[in-house]
Amino acid sequence: MLFASGEEAYIAHAVRHTSEVPDGADPAWADAVVAELEPGERALCALSFAAGAPGLAHFVTGAEHALQRPEADTTVERTYQVTEFPTPDEYAAMVAAALEKIANGDLHKVVLGRCLDVVSTPPLVPAEIIDRLLTTRPGRYVFSVPLDSSTDGEGPILVGASPELLVRREGAVISCTPLAGSVPRSSDAEEDLRRAAGLQESAKDLAEHAFVVEAIVHALKDVCVEIEYPATPELLSTDTVWHLATPIHARLADPVDGPSALRLAQLLHPTPAVGGVPTAAANAVIADLEGDLRDWFAGCVGWVDRYGDGEFAVTIRAAVMDGPRLRLFAGAGIVAGSDPASEVRETGAKLATMARVTGLP
Numbered sequence: 453m454l455f456a457s458g459e460e461a462y463i464a465h466a467v468r469h470t471s472e473v474p475d476g477a478d479p480a481w482a483d484a485v486v487a488e489l490e491p492g493e494r495a496l497c498a499l500s501f502a503a504g505a506p507g508l509a510h511f512v513t514g515a516e517h518a519l520q521r522p523e524a525d526t527t528v529e530r531t532y533q534v535t536e537f538p539t540p541d542e543y544a545a546m547v548a549a550a551l552e553k554i555a556n557g558d559l560h561k562v563v564l565g566r567c568l569d570v571v572s573t574p575p576l577v578p579a580e581i582i583d584r585l586l587t588t589r590p591g592r593y594v595f596s597v598p599l600d601s602s603t604d605g606e607g608p609i610l611v612g613a614s615p616e617l618l619v620r621r622e623g624a625v626i627s628c629t630p631l632a633g634s635v636p637r638s639s640d641a642e643e644d645l646r647r648a649a650g651l652q653e654s655a656k657d658l659a660e661h662a663f664v665v666e667a668i669v670h671a672l673k674d675v676c677v678e679i680e681y682p683a684t685p686e687l688l689s690t691d692t693v694w695h696l697a698t699p700i701h702a703r704l705a706d707p708v709d710g711p712s713a714l715r716l717a718q719l720l721h722p723t724p725a726v727g728g729v730p731t732a733a734a735n736a737v738i739a740d741l742e743g744d745l746r747d748w749f750a751g752c753v754g755w756v757d758r759y760g761d762g763e764f765a766v767t768i769r770a771a772v773m774d775g776p777r778l779r780l781f782a783g784a785g786i787v788a789g790s791d792p793a794s795e796v797r798e799t800g801a802k803l804a805t806m807a808r809v810t811g812l813p
């Protein structure tokens with residue numbers, strides 16, 4: 453069980469117990485988790501996408517380790533049976549349906565996702581996937597969190613390499629780096645830079661991004677002062693996509709009794725990077741068009757300590773491993789001007805991050 457940020461990985465050595473709740477958005481639960489933490493412990497947490505869906509916290513002790521690059525890849529030969537759902541055509545039709553609702557004025561933005569279900573022979577080995585995640589680090593925030601109290605590797609495990617910081621609290625200092633607006637990368641260096649430059653000038657992507665920054669700044673205003681962020685987004689790249697990113701910094705108005713990192717994650721999540729605008733209308737469209745495929749995807753994952761410090765990433769570029777089965781998820785923001793075929797390509801590029809880590813051809 454681990455959460456890595458940048459060059460350091462916090463690896464849990466022992467689990468005291470696991471708190472599972474039906475509603476991960478419950479503020480009383482977040483406060484109880486922090487109050488229950490003992491000296492030297494952290495709670496490694498995962499929250500689902502929406503209010504009213506589960507959350508869990510593992511009370512662990514562990515240590516920071518420097519990440520290492522592998523000498524050689526010891527990948528086992530496997531065969532994979534892959535099912536796409538919805539299919540790319542069905543996903544394009546979902547995007548078209550969302551665009552119609554946007555044109556009708558029902559909402560401004562909605563993020564829609566699709567999945568790959570993979571059955572591997574021989575079965576995937578969690579330790580192997582986690583090793584590869586740590587050594588290749590396709591995203592800044594690498595995580596492996598069991599999704600129930602069976603911490604022996606037998607139950608489902610949420611793994612991933614998210615590029616998106618939902619929130620970090622270090623004392624009174626708060627940081628968020630929302631991402632939204634993306635384009636697949638190219639293996640041709642010149643074309644890759646052209647795509648990045650095009651993204652920075654794309655009115656559609658800048659609008660898609662602005663919704664997320666606005667929502668986060670609005671939510672931070674309730675608990676923070678000195679909120680600072682650049683007027684235009686920066687570029688951030690992963691192994692497969694370029695993103696627009698806005699680093700936001702703020703100070704807690706009340707550093708003594710202010711919200712913990714877990715409580716801040718609840719306050720901010722789900723942002724329009726995974727939900728939409730307005731929130732309720734977008735959630736209804738997601739439920740209608742996606743059904744229940746999100747589960748723990750598009751949630752948030754991270755840690756909090758007994759002082760309230762901690763760090764949460766958005767659960768994207770992620771997979772759920774369960775024995776021989778693996779489910780990968782990727783979503784894309786839909787706004788006026790989005791093109792269904794481009795959104796299929798974008799989600800395909802996002803799925804490729806975890807597909808590569810798991811050894812899929």
Ligand SMILES: C=C(O[C@H]1C=CC=C(C(=O)O)[C@@H]1O)C(=O)O
Pocket residue numbers: 563565616631632633634695724725726750768769781782783784785786802
């Ligand atoms: C929902 C995902 O990405 C979000 C984060 C960054 C960029 C996004 C976009 O451009 O659509 C999404 O809002 C995902 O990777 O599954």
